[in-house]
Amino acid sequence: MASQEIRKVSEAYPMKGGDGPDSYAKNSTYQREAMESVKELVTKGIAEKLDIDLLLPSNSFHIADLGCSVGPNTFSSVENILEAVELKFQGQGLMNPRISSSFYGRLFPSASIHLFHSSFALQWLSEVPKVLEDKNCPAWNKGRIHYLSSTDEAVRAYKAQYAKNMESFLHARAQELVYGGLMVLIIPGYPQGTPLSHSVAYLTLRLIEACLIDMVKKGVISEEKLYSFNIPMYSMCPQELEAVVEQNGSFSIETLETLPRVLADDAVLNAKQFAAHGRAAFEGLIKQQFGKKITNELFDLYGKKLEEELSMFKPRKTTSFLVVLKRKEK
Incomplete structure (x- = not known):
């Protein structure tokens, strides 16, 4: 009653x-x-x-x-x-409970989540590989800001950091997901066998790098600052993801599909809009390394270089992958 x-x-x-x-x-x-x-x-x-x-x-x-x-x-x-x-x-001198934590570590209590979703986030590494900033190491990335146009040693350093991060990510999520729970991931990357120099990411980062080099020549930023700047971003191929999932052993791959998108002349392929997208993605890193004062000049220069070389982007494809992982039962 x-x-x-x-x-x-x-x-x-x-x-x-x-x-x-x-x-x-x-x-x-x-x-x-x-x-x-x-x-x-x-x-x-x-x-x-x-x-x-x-x-x-x-x-x-x-x-x-x-x-x-x-x-x-x-x-x-x-x-x-x-x-x-x-x-x-x-x-009480304790850490602020609302300070955000890296998703490469534990975030939630054990077996408390039924579904995780992540879109265009897992390309960001937790940190730049340390060897890229060591002048005595073959992987030293002098004058370059990414591995896409760098040495084999730098590429291997980025790959190793990616594998380490993904193992940490999968290990943490395996503890937080209930058995049978899902992870739905959209990850930008590239198809196996495709030269990285053919990607939109390569052209974008090459232009930003060229802008920074021009600003070093003008004396706006120091050469030392440029030499110690690397963008912590990695483009994976499906085989790399499959390898780290298999090594972790806690998940089965239920779906792995390529989602290609050709840049359109009228919508995305617009220099001003493209420059704005680049600024939204990288301004925080630029400010942290070089200071706020140079950002307007840098991205104005980036926009001009985009207008000059926009035709280079037409044959390029942006590729991302839809991945659905399922937490294995005990």
Whole structure:
């Protein structure tokens, strides 16, 4: 009888959904003001009563909002709680719980995730191979910013870093996925047997490299800064992915499909738009290495070089792969 009454209550009083003029989302300012009015009290309660020692073993912090509607108020209240928890951690000299971590390590509790999705992220390495910055090593990448136009030693260093990263990625996800869970991945790369010099990535990075060399010649950036700059990005082929999955042993490859896309004259193949895409992807790395002041000049120069050599991009293809991995049963 009690459970029937609970079901009746839960089904009888839902708030009005959607975002229309009569929706709860647009007509719940009173509730929002109430939450804001107790923000200081909530912060004080968490600061004084929350036992951090209970959270540390699991390396995670879970919040559940128990309400009866949808809308922005939930986000505001949870945001207030997160801020209070951050202050609690900082007050005890602990790491901020909201600092993001690398996906090449553990992120979630064991067997807590049913499906992972990652799109255009796994081409980024966790770090640049150290040997590329060692002047006494054959892999020293003097004057080059990537392995695509470099020596065999530099290529091998990038390959080794990729294999190391992917093993760490698969090992972490294997622990976090439930048995039978899936990973859906879209990874940019290149078909086996295709020269890397034929790829769009090669041309893009070659032009950025040429711009940086021009700026060294002008005295805008130092030669030393250029020699120590390498982009931590790797283009894999399907066979490399298959090899690391097999070596890890925790996943079966359910799907592995090539998704080719030819650059279109009217849409993607536009110098201004292409330059903007390049800036969005690489500006953060440029700022970190060379400082903010040179970014406008660099990408203006990059845009001009693109206009001059845009025809070179026409026969090139951008290739990515759809991969579905399934966590094997025990």
